Amino acid sequence: MVSNWFKNALQTGIWSPSAQAITNSWLRDGLKTRCITRDLEWGVKVPLAGFTDKVFYVWYDAPIGYLSITAAYTDKWEQWWRNPDQVKLYQFMAKDNVPFHSVIFPACLLGADNGYTVVGNMTATEYLNYEDGKFSKSRGVGVFGTDAIDTGIPADIWRFYLLYVRPENQDSAFSWLDLMTKNNSELLNNLGNFINRALMFVNNFFDGKIPDMHLLDDDKTLVAVLNRELRMYHHHLENLRLRDAIRIILNVSRQGNQYIQKHQPWVLVKGSEEEKKRAGTVVGLAANVVCLLSVMLEPYMPSTSRTIQSQVNADPDMVRVLPERFFCYFEVGHQIGKPSPLFRKIEVKEVEAFRKRFSGDQCSRENSKQVQSQQTTNTTESGGIDVEELKKAVSNQGDVVRTLKTQKAAKADIGAEVTKLLELKTRLSIAIGESTVPAKTEKKKKSIDL
Numbered sequence: 001m002v003s004n005w006f007k008n009a010l011q012t013g014i015w016s017p018s019a020q021a022i023t024n025s026w027l028r029d030g031l032k033t034r035c036i037t038r039d040l041e042w043g044v045k046v047p048l049a050g051f052t053d054k055v056f057y058v059w060y061d062a063p064i065g066y067l068s069i070t071a072a073y074t075d076k077w078e079q080w081w082r083n084p085d086q087v088k089l090y091q092f093m094a095k096d097n098v099p100f101h102s103v104i105f106p107a108c109l110l111g112a113d114n115g116y117t118v119v120g121n122m123t124a125t126e127y128l129n130y131e132d133g134k135f136s137k138s139r140g141v142g143v144f145g146t147d148a149i150d151t152g153i154p155a156d157i158w159r160f161y162l163l164y165v166r167p168e169n170q171d172s173a174f175s176w177l178d179l180m181t182k183n184n185s186e187l188l189n190n191l192g193n194f195i196n197r198a199l200m201f202v203n204n205f206f207d208g209k210i211p212d213m214h215l216l217d218d219d220k221t222l223v224a225v226l227n228r229e230l231r232m233y234h235h236h237l238e239n240l241r242l243r244d245a246i247r248i249i250l251n252v253s254r255q256g257n258q259y260i261q262k263h264q265p266w267v268l269v270k271g272s273e274e275e276k277k278r279a280g281t282v283v284g285l286a287a288n289v290v291c292l293l294s295v296m297l298e299p300y301m302p303s304t305s306r307t308i309q310s311q312v313n314a315d316p317d318m319v320r321v322l323p324e325r326f327f328c329y330f331e332v333g334h335q336i337g338k339p340s341p342l343f344r345k346i347e348v349k350e351v352e353a354f355r356k357r358f359s360g361d362q363c364s365r366e367n368s369k370q371v372q373s374q375q376t377t378n379t380t381e382s383g384g385i386d387v388e389e390l391k392k393a394v395s396n397q398g399d400v401v402r403t404l405k406t407q408k409a410a411k412a413d414i415g416a417e418v419t420k421l422l423e424l425k426t427r428l429s430i431a432i433g434e435s436t437v438p439a440k441t442e443k444k445k446k447s448i449d450l
Contacts, residue, residue: 002107003027005118013088013120014240017169018095022124023102031103036060059097063105084117090240095124123240126167130174131355141360143174151354153346156301157183163300166243176351177389178396183346185400186250189417192343194256195293198286199311199339201260205269210287210334211280219285222259226252226289226326233296234324249296256289287312287336291329295319304342313337348423390428397421 006023009015015023036057037046043055071077080087091101102122109116129135135142143151148158161179164186165172202208215223229252236245260282268279294308298319309319313336318329330336401417 001110002103005106005110006102009118009120014123015121016123016125016240018126019098019102019122019124022095022098026099026103059100060104063100063108081117082115084115087117088121089117089119090121090123091119092123092240093125095126098122098124121240123168126169127171128162128165128167128174129171131176132173136360139360141358143354143358147358154303156304157187157343160187160246160301163242163246168241168243175389176355177393180346180348180351181393181396183343184420185396188343188345189400190250190257191253191293192341194253194260194286195290195308195311196339196341197260198256198283198290199336201265201283202287202336203339205265205279205283208336210330210332210336211284212277212332213281213284213328214277215281215285216278218259218263219281222255222285222289223326225255226292229255230292230324230326234322237299246300249293249300252289252293252296256286256293259289260286284330284332285328288328288330289326291319292323292326295322307342311337311339348427390424394421394424394428397424 006027010020037051037054038057039053040055043058044061045052046054046056067077067081070080093101101119106118109118127134130142133141135144137144148155157179161182162174164182165174165178202210213219229248233245233248236242236248263278263282265279265282268275268282290308291312291314294305294312294314297308298305309316312330313334314329397417397420401414401421405414
């Protein structure tokens with residue numbers, strides 16, 4: 001029964017490679033006797049004489065909670081859980097939990113033969129490692145629930161980064177240095193920079209009101225690009241490729257930055273009447289792209305999405321559904337709210353402190369220090385930052401600088417990012433034991449080796 005159901009589910013649903021492989025192996029090798037109880041004081045007691053001192057193993061009992069928690073929320077729970085013809089059930093999990101959701105619980109539901117909704121789509125992730133090792137609660141290695149709160153880093157930043165590095169097809173790793181880099185380059189300098197600039201232009205140049213727009217070929221080209229990105233965004237979400245979808249959002253904001261940088265509305269607004277009208281089109285279109293981004297961000301960064309929608313004073317009915325094609329959210333004269341920065345820069349000293357704080361208990365740290373003293377080529381002399389991570393950070397920051405130069409960004413913006421690049425290069429030089437004294441160069445040389 002389960003084998004036939006699973007064959008059909010593979011044909012009609014979306015199953016990640018791990019979910020398919022694990023389920024197939026269980027069905028191929030045959031189901032083996034498995035203990036479903038534990039000798040613990042806490043948990044759901046077994047209501048059977050002779051076994052009342054035991055509790056159910058959590059993953060035998062927990063899936064039933066999906067139904068019961070829905071029933072606790074609404075007396076119409078059967079519209080979801082006993083309606084297989086109209087309801088599609090998607091499940092997301094780590095690969096360790098696949099058998100309980102793809103074999104054991106479906107067997108229970110199918111065996112009950114009472115018209116229950118059974119999972120039809122499943123995506124299982126690979127392992128997320130911590131820095132160069134593994135998460136370990138017993139040794140205090142890694143960041144866990146309340147730890148994340150204690151860092152003071154907003155929840156939306158955690159959501160963004162963990163989904164950005166989501167181990168969909170292979171193992172990936174959480175890295176403090178990479179979190180800092182992605183926050184500062186992708187959120188602060190890309191997404192946040194575009195949104196804040198676009199809305200500040202509306203506020204400063206047009207009294208906070210959406211100006212009239214007359215689209216030219218360049219504007220229509222941007223709209224065509226946005227429609228292409230929207231199609232890809234829908235495609236990735238429908239196929240459960242969350243990592244790819246979040247990159248589409250960043251592509252949209254990158255296109256917006258390039259559009260603003262190319263047309264320079266801050267220059268146009270000071271020119272002739274025709275140029276002022278052109279500035280209005282650029283700024284108005286950019287503001288509408290900001291609203292689109294707020295809708296695309298909602299599944300990933302809900303608080304940030306709401307903040308953006310508040311800043312643009314969006315009509316709630318207009319931002320509830322992800323559109324198939326780009327359209328203008330605002331009528332001419334629409335009054336936006338007050339723009340303000342969405343993200344803050346995460347400093348190197350912060351992540352170095354977090355790496356040390358979450359590197360393990362005191363005993364583990366002492367052992368780690370002994371290893372580090374024997375392998376000084378692998379770590380920096382201050383803060384234990386891994387050389388490979390620093391190399392990656394230098395490479396990523398180099399990409400940021402190159403992108404800004406390609407976009408012909410303001411000199412101040414480029415200079416700030418170049419400074420960050422030089423700081424990372426200096427730290428890398430210290431880590432690998434090279435001299436940090438710059439070699440003499442010819443005066444005419446102004447470029448920086450990236």
